[in-house]
Amino acid sequence: IPVEGRRFEVRYAMGAGPTPPSPLAIIRNHQQAASTxxxxxxxxxxxxxxxxxxxxAKEVWVQVDTAWGRGYVLTIVEKQAMVQEVVASAELFQSGLKATGHVEVPGIYFDTGKSxxxxxxxxxLAEIAKLLKADPALKVYVVGHTDNVASLDLNTKLSQARADAVVQALVAKQGIAAARLAGRGVGPLAPVASNDAEEGRAKNRRVELVKQ
Structure with a gap:
């Protein structure tokens, strides 16, 4: 399985003495450790x-090779994260709002479970402010979204708190009138990808602007 990223190799050598574990035992031990x-x-x-x-949001691959004399080799690859290609810009937001009435805001970051x-x-945030200052009549909802990990109630509260944090930052740091903004949290109720894999869950954790 080809995987690109930072590579490490660890060799475990077993000296003379008790009979070493069988290849199957080594494989099963590492599978169990990974499963936990x-x-x-x-x-x-x-x-x-x-x-x-x-x-x-990290992906680590491990190959266990048991055919190395009285020992085995672990090859560990930390898969490199994809570089975000979409950059927040007032022009991007304006185009999205005009086309569909809503637009995702790339570049808004929170720690896991935090607001x-x-x-x-x-x-x-500066690009959102630029958009709003260029169109004084524009009002938007700031909508927080989450993945489906944890309960609906917890995720709804978290998404609301994150939306409110964006609104507060726009008012306090960017000078946008509070009357032009409204924070809403919808938790996991509007996914844009499957929550079955981390790649999809990462896409679902987002903030959007919706034209009022």
Missing amino acids: IGGTTQYEDQRYTTLKVAKD ELKAESDAA
Whole structure:
């Protein structure tokens, strides 16, 4: 399975003494360890197993090679995260609102389960402000969305808190009148991708502008 990213190799050598564990035992031990943290087995034969662990937007692949004398080799690859190609801009927001009445805001960041805006969000907030200052009559809903991890009630409250945080930042830091903004949180109720995999869940965790 070809995977690109940062690669490590760890070799475990077993000295003379008790009979070493069988290749199957080594494979099963690593599969169980991966499973306890949400990992899955991608491949297995008598010599190898390949494991994948996806957590907190990171993806780690591990190959266990048991055919190395009295020992085994772990090859670990941290898959490189995709670079976000869409950049927040007032022009992007204006075009989206005109075409569909709503538009996603790339570049808004929160820690997992938190509603405090991260400093990296400042550039996107400035572009929202630029949009609103260019059209003084425009009013928008700021809508928070989540994935479906955790309960509906918790995610709805989290998405509302995140939407409110964006509104508060636009008012306090960018000088936008509060009357032109309204925060709404819809939790996981409007996904744009399947929540069955982390890639889809990441797309569903977003903030949108909706024209009032």
